[in-house]
Amino acid sequence: MVPRQGPNIIPPPHIIAVLMRSVLIAVLLLVIAACDSSTSEPTTTSGLAATTSTVGASTTTESPVECPEAPYDLEELPFGVGEGDLRASEIEPDVWTSAPGTHTTFIPRTDDTLAIALIRGTLPPVDWPAEKGEVEIDGTRAVVGPHPDGTWVAGWFEAPGERCDLYTMVFYPPWVPGDVELVINGMNRVGG
Numbered sequence: 001m002v003p004r005q006g007p008n009i010i011p012p013p014h015i016i017a018v019l020m021r022s023v024l025i026a027v028l029l030l031v032i033a034a035c036d037s038s039t040s041e042p043t044t045t046s047g048l049a050a051t052t053s054t055v056g057a058s059t060t061t062e063s064p065v066e067c068p069e070a071p072y073d074l075e076e077l078p079f080g081v082g083e084g085d086l087r088a089s090e091i092e093p094d095v096w097t098s099a100p101g102t103h104t105t106f107i108p109r110t111d112d113t114l115a116i117a118l119i120r121g122t123l124p125p126v127d128w129p130a131e132k133g134e135v136e137i138d139g140t141r142a143v144v145g146p147h148p149d150g151t152w153v154a155g156w157f158e159a160p161g162e163r164c165d166l167y168t169m170v171f172y173p174p175w176v177p178g179d180v181e182l183v184i185n186g187m188n189r190v191g192g
Contacts, residue, residue, distance in 0.1 A: 064101030067121035067164040072138070074107065074116070076186025078179040081115045084108030095125055096153070096170045101163070116183070119168040124155040135181075137167075138189040144180065152180045 074082070086108040091097075097104045102121035109115045132145035135154070142156030152171035159165070171180050 064121075064163065066101050067103045069103050070105055070118045070120040070167060071189055071191040072118065073188045073190050074118075074183060074186060075188055076182050077107075078182060080110040081183075082107050083110045084112040084115075086112060086114060096151070096168060099125060114172045116172070117168075117170045119170070121164050121166060122168055123157065123166045124153050124168045128153060135184050137184055137187050142167075142184070144184065151175075152177075154180075154184060 086106050088106060091106060091114060097117050097119060099119070099122040102119050104120075105118040106114055107116040107118070126147075128145060128147040130146045130148065132143045135142050135144050137154070137156055140156050140158055142154050144152065144154040147153050150173040152175050154169040154171075155167065157166045169184075171183070
């Protein structure tokens, strides 16, 4: 006696299409996740012994365009600021300098420590509870004040207020209020 076999069941074509589409979508999601990476290309500029760095972005959608360097000259700096040597690759990004797509200009001290970070492409990412005052940065209203982490921070934006029109300036300790004011009052916009 020959055993009986059941009918050969083949799913309808529309069920096969749905299954194939699901497998294809899963494979594409895995490929996109594997290809997503961030890059950061540090560069060094001449002039005030400033080192600049752009922080790359990593998203599953569209990476933000990197902002160009902040269009400001710092014409007044306290003694010892702007004269050292920094390597952007050795500066650890922090809460101020780590926003994707921003451009940061690092200004050293003579002892090769970080004095100022001028960041184009973001406002201060955290609010600071200490007293803040209003100042003018080359004709633009800005807010400045001490932060509990020991830094002094300034934030401002220019019209039309697009992402690359946002600025944060961080003064890494030690700073006295008079020297912060000296630097801010001596800022001059040069270019776009």
